[in-house]
Amino acid sequence: MDASxxxxxxxxxxxxxxxxxxxxxxxxxxxxxxxxxxxxxxRNLKVIFHDFPGGAENFELITRFCYNNSKxxxxxxxxxxxxxxxxFMEMNKFVTGSQNLLEQTEKSLExxxxxxxxxxxxxxxxxxxxxxxxxxxxxxxxxxxxxxGRVASSCETSPCPSVSSPDSSKFRxxxxxxxxxxxxxxxxxxxxxxxxxxxxxxxxxxMLVKSMVSRNFNHNIIIKFLFYYQKSRLASAFSDxxxxxxxxxxxxxxxxxxxxxxxxxxxxxxxxxxxxNINKCCRNKLEIMIGSQLDxxxxxxxLVPSPVRARYLYDVNLVLRLVxxxxxxxxxxxxxxxxxKVASLVDLYIAEVAPDPHLKPSKFLAxxxxxxxxxxxxxxxxxxxxxxxxxxxxxxxEEEKTRVCRxxxxxxxxxxxxxxxxxxxxxPSKSAVEAxxxxxxxxxxxLQRTNQPNNFTNSPVFHKTGSMEKxxxxxxxxxxxxxxxxxxxxxxxxxxxIQGMQWRVLELEKICxxxxxxxxxIMKSRLSNHSNAKSVPRLCx
Numbered sequence: 001m002d003a004s005x006x007x008x009x010x011x012x013x014x015x016x017x018x019x020x021x022x023x024x025x026x027x028x029x030x031x032x033x034x035x036x037x038x039x040x041x042x043r044n045l046k047v048i049f050h051d052f053p054g055g056a057e058n059f060e061l062i063t064r065f066c067y068n069n070s071k072x073x074x075x076x077x078x079x080x081x082x083x084x085x086x087x088f089m090e091m092n093k094f095v096t097g098s099q100n101l102l103e104q105t106e107k108s109l110e111x112x113x114x115x116x117x118x119x120x121x122x123x124x125x126x127x128x129x130x131x132x133x134x135x136x137x138x139x140x141x142x143x144x145x146x147x148x149g150r151v152a153s154s155c156e157t158s159p160c161p162s163v164s165s166p167d168s169s170k171f172r173x174x175x176x177x178x179x180x181x182x183x184x185x186x187x188x189x190x191x192x193x194x195x196x197x198x199x200x201x202x203x204x205x206x207m208l209v210k211s212m213v214s215r216n217f218n219h220n221i222i223i224k225f226l227f228y229y230q231k232s233r234l235a236s237a238f239s240d241x242x243x244x245x246x247x248x249x250x251x252x253x254x255x256x257x258x259x260x261x262x263x264x265x266x267x268x269x270x271x272x273x274x275x276x277n278i279n280k281c282c283r284n285k286l287e288i289m290i291g292s293q294l295d296x297x298x299x300x301x302x303l304v305p306s307p308v309r310a311r312y313l314y315d316v317n318l319v320l321r322l323v324x325x326x327x328x329x330x331x332x333x334x335x336x337x338x339x340x341k342v343a344s345l346v347d348l349y350i351a352e353v354a355p356d357p358h359l360k361p362s363k364f365l366a367x368x369x370x371x372x373x374x375x376x377x378x379x380x381x382x383x384x385x386x387x388x389x390x391x392x393x394x395x396x397x398e399e400e401k402t403r404v405c406r407x408x409x410x411x412x413x414x415x416x417x418x419x420x421x422x423x424x425x426x427x428p429s430k431s432a433v434e435a436x437x438x439x440x441x442x443x444x445x446x447l448q449r450t451n452q453p454n455n456f457t458n459s460p461v462f463h464k465t466g467s468m469e470k471x472x473x474x475x476x477x478x479x480x481x482x483x484x485x486x487x488x489x490x491x492x493x494x495x496x497x498i499q500g501m502q503w504r505v506l507e508l509e510k511i512c513x514x515x516x517x518x519x520x521x522i523m524k525s526r527l528s529n530h531s532n533a534k535s536v537p538r539l540c541x
Contacts, residue, residue, distance in 0.1 A: 004022075006022075009059070012052050012056065053085045077126075079105055083109075084137055086102040121196050128201040140204075230272075243278055250282050312356050312360075314353055368407035379412040379417075
């Protein structure tokens with residue numbers, strides 16, 4: 001074929017080629033359309049490409065294909081470049097048979113099942129250099145399908161006990177050394193592809209995971225790979241890449257089965273997100289995933305430093321959002337055991353943040369009220385946290401102190417806590433009054449329980465056999481500290497009310513002691529009679 005150099009082609013600013021426009025136009029639909037509209041005659045033309053797939057090196061392969069009568073060596077190392085360039089230059093139009101480069105590359109792709117894993121990975125990695133074209137031409141999808149097929153077949157032929165959370169301490173505790181080694185070996189057999197796919201762009205990873213999910217791939221393996229991918233790539237990534245990577249991983253995790261996601265890994269990702277500015281929607285999804293497993297967390301997990309501009313020590317708003325996510329499905333849907341675990345965790349957190357001088361009363365009260373009262377059997381721990389908070393925040397007004405104390409459930413305070421509160425000058429006087437009221441109610445209830453009809457045959461200390469079983473009687477002691485309270489700021493009405501309550505409680509105490517003495521005498525007398533009756537044979541009675 002006679003050739004002239006009447007066309008100058010600048011490829012991505014890398015190199016300039018002098019070619020025959022007639023030769024290239026016979027294979028390229030884009031060139032044919034371009035020059036069919038040109039009226040420049042024999043004058044030399046110039047074409048500038050800014051985004052030619054594969055750059056100057058790949059354009060040289062294309063020209064060789066055109067000048068060598070549609071002959072070029074197509075292999076796993078250049079098939080991606082040739083396919084994308086052929087698609088870019090429309091080398092499937094106006095030409096048929098062996099002259100169609102796009103058709104040749106697609107036919108070669110049918111042999112991917114014979115490629116080695118290394119050859120397949122080379123082709124896939126080349127795709128990420130020109131993703132839009134590779135995606136449009138279809139070669140990216142075919143390479144991904146081949147990769148997933150290889151991974152899936154290897155997982156099917158290998159036992160995979162690792163899917164039941166191999167990092168679980170309970171699981172490890174139940175295995176001996178030999179089984180642990182077997183577990184590790186099995187996981188390595190399943191995860192052999194992790195290291196190779198770590199080199200892929202995050203966009204390819206998203207496509208890969210989406211395809212895996214559509215094929216019902218094991219979610220636990222996908223999750224482990226995503227955490228492995230992030231850990232491997234994050235350190236060397238630039239700031240923008242980190243944001244994109246964290247957001248993409250969170251979105252992918254959120255689409256998977258959350259029950260298989262490790263809460264430790266999620267908290268690790270949360271701490272990473274503190275250093276990168278991920279979008280609010282993505283952060284909410286991460287917090288929802290963590291909140292669903294909040295009962296598995298520890299205090300150290302929750303002690304996340306506050307945002308840079310905030311004055312308080314720990315991120316209280318984060319914990320409030322996590323608790324809200326935990327309760328999102330409704331308290332009635334949660335087992336009481338899980339609810340109580342979270343309550344214990346939150347109580348520890350409240351005690352930890354109480355000494356923070358910058359923590360506002362509204363936030364402190366919000367922490368106390370974040371969980372329903374049914375989650376706590378006792379409010380003694382909350383009382384001690386409130387006591388510490390009021391000690392550190394001594395400058396609060398009486399109204400603010402009263403508002404904070406509204407978080408206490410006096411019915412769930414022990415007698416010791418109520419007694420301590422009644423003489424605690426850090427608390428507002430209204431709280432002391434309320435504590436004394438509850439003490440008085442408890443004493444009345446004790447008297448009502450004590451003042452039962454003298455039907456000793458139905459008494460819990462007697463049984464039909466006539467034997468007696470010792471049983472601890474409930475005893476409560478009322479200690480009044482009203483005289484020690486500071487009422488300098490209260491009016492005379494409250495003072496008179498407290499003094500009157502003090503006398504009523506003392507009278508009730510005296511009555512209660514007298515009744516207990518009488519009950520003891522009656523029980524001893526009844527016991528003596530019962531012993532004598534038991535010594536006489538039943539037939540002689």
